[in-house]
Amino acid sequence: MTAPPPGGLVLDGVVVRRGTAEIAASFAVPAGRVLALVGPNGRGKSTLVDAIAGLLPLAAGRIELDGTVLARVTPSSATFLPPQERGVGLVPQRHVLFAHLSALENAAFGPRSTGAGRAVARATGQRWLERFGVGDLAHRRADRLSGGQSQRVALARALAAEPRALLLDEPFAAVDADGRSELGALVREAVAGAGIPCVLVSHDADEVDRLADAVHRLS
Numbered sequence: 001m002t003a004p005p006p007g008g009l010v011l012d013g014v015v016v017r018r019g020t021a022e023i024a025a026s027f028a029v030p031a032g033r034v035l036a037l038v039g040p041n042g043r044g045k046s047t048l049v050d051a052i053a054g055l056l057p058l059a060a061g062r063i064e065l066d067g068t069v070l071a072r073v074t075p076s077s078a079t080f081l082p083p084q085e086r087g088v089g090l091v092p093q094r095h096v097l098f099a100h101l102s103a104l105e106n107a108a109f110g111p112r113s114t115g116a117g118r119a120v121a122r123a124t125g126q127r128w129l130e131r132f133g134v135g136d137l138a139h140r141r142a143d144r145l146s147g148g149q150s151q152r153v154a155l156a157r158a159l160a161a162e163p164r165a166l167l168l169d170e171p172f173a174a175v176d177a178d179g180r181s182e183l184g185a186l187v188r189e190a191v192a193g194a195g196i197p198c199v200l201v202s203h204d205a206d207e208v209d210r211l212a213d214a215v216h217r218l219s
């Protein structure tokens, strides 16, 4: 039997409450792989992603990344690492960019937030913008970008920060069909290259087939 790759994201007996809803899940995403989180509207896909990012607390269970506990609740104790200490990159569905900053300033924000100097952060940001096909829009204000262009900048910003895990909540919803497959391939390449686990929320069965190594269904 081959050993599983080192690292990865583990959700073990996780329960998250939001409003009156209670969402439960257990799954593991190995380093360098993509797990698709699928299921009908309102079943808790975004809620789970938010809990991994540290935007919501757990009611029970454990979330671990590369052997580090991000959150754990037992009957006698609770651990909660704040979002900025998790090293997790999140690309939500919308309202993702700082509207008054340029595409490049947005992309450079990732590395800046993890301690890079200004010049290095801008060079890294520019490289990722180019990789996602929006290098020529570097100096355009975020609120003057189209929905699809904004999502490309948001992906660049998340990856420029060199996250230890990537969470994508319907990241291609505003992108046209050709752009979707192009961006999907770029994301796969980035995830495999960086050797990080990726959770992708998607309602698009073709996209899930193309991108995901495994599927977790919430029903």
Ligand SMILES: Nc1ncnc2c1ncn2[C@@H]1O[C@H](COP(=O)(O)OP(=O)(O)OP(=O)(O)O)[C@@H](O)[C@H]1O
Residues within 6 Å of the ligand: 018, 019, 020, 021, 039, 040, 041, 042, 043, 044, 045, 046, 047, 048
């Ligand atoms: N801010 C909120 N306050 C209270 N309840 C919420 C909030 N956001 C979501 N919920 C509830 O939590 C549950 C899970 O919602 P969530 O957005 O995680 O589902 P989802 O599977 O991502 O849905 P979709 O496919 O529509 O994006 C739903 O019952 C929803 O009504």
